[in-house]
Amino acid sequence: MRVKGKRILVVDDEAPIQRILRRNLSVGGYEVFVADTGKQAVEMVQMHQPDLILLDLCLPGELDGVDVCVQVRQFTHTPIIVLSAVTEEKQKVKALDLGADDYLTKPFNNDELQARVRACLRRAGTKEVLNEREPEILNSEDQYLHMDVARRLVRAGANEVRLTPTEFELLRQLMLHAGKVLTHRSLLRAVWGPEYGEEADYLRVYVRQLRLKVEAEPSHPKYILTEPGIGYVFRSQGEF
Template identity: 85%
Template sequence: MRVKGKRILVVDDEPPIQRILRRNLTVGGYEVLVAESGKQAVEMVKLHQPDLVLLDICLPGGMDGVDVCVQVRQFTQTPIIVLSAVAEEKQKIKALDYGADDYLTKPFSNDELQARVRACLRRASTKEATNEREPEVLTSEDGYLYMDVVRRQVRAGSQEVRLTPTEFELLRQLMLYAGKVLTHRTLLRAVWGPEYGEEADYLRVYVRQLRLKVESEPSRPKYIVTEPGIGYVFRSQGESQNP
């Protein structure tokens, strides 16, 4: 029985890190579980169904954080925040490619951890009220991209696309305001929350992941188009432009 709100699974093999994360998250009102290996993490996600996973990239036992992302995404869309050192940049990007929702670069403060956890849980929640004036289905004018907001389904052409909660909300915002340029600040605050606004580089990482999933030619995007120095715009008719 949950008595302290949302349940978070911490996956890390270093006891000092485990203790710090457990203490800080418990103080924040979360129920905390701990796994020390990738194999144990996958088993605990299946057994305990956490609301969020904090996942270290480097794990012992032959299954790293990327492998955990791949296996977990086969049966659940539970949000995953990857914990990564700067030297693990390529692994961090690979983890995002395979389904991680967010990342934290070590070392990080407790305030940043709490903010990222709150934002990720907020994005993943399906219980938040939906604005009745917003459409339940969003499509590009040429029919290539289709989003069912209620069922949380996305198609690109004839293929169903599996998006993380973060990617889904980012695409929803872009399609909802098709043809309008959305600034970096506007997108960051709409998708990640009011704590964000200046992380343009951070946003670019997620736009890249989204393009890889929904654009037929991600290097020459037709739908999610960059407005240099400003932000992004969704071109509903699929107009080819430079990224």
């Protein structure tokens, strides 16, 4: 995809990380802005309307990364990639639940950064084309998995797959948000209802059953992947 003119806001208070991200993203063809604090980040999102936000969770001042995510989501759907340390696992899950689109765990390499950025921008572009309407047909990139939402029909390769209503909705949520990490809480609430959120073990049972029906090798899934301690993600072939 063309990146010329795409604006990225980097929110991080560590000068060395700012320099590395600015250099690597600029070389990739992006226009880069930098914010040091959460308050400054919210102001810059409003001012510059970036196409993507790279958001560190541990920020100085009144607003940390989670607070920024909450405030930004009140007025924009701009994709957010959370930058976090391994020790910030709970904050990372909370940020994803509040609307962040993906995450990178520090330290990360430039290839991984560039791939995640491209994927997020690609998904955001697709949403704009659809004018926020949910598609009636969902496919994996290699066309192996096919879902006709209106007809409630699912195919894996040449075979029609019979899914229970719950399995169907679980797969629909995953495919609809392909490439985006969905937390246990967000999936449970989307599929089972707002009163759910803590039943991660319950969700694992359904994911296991769903993999048995739609994955060619359920023990080595290609599409429905686990993000340990976080949730699940539907990865189309070549997503990253």
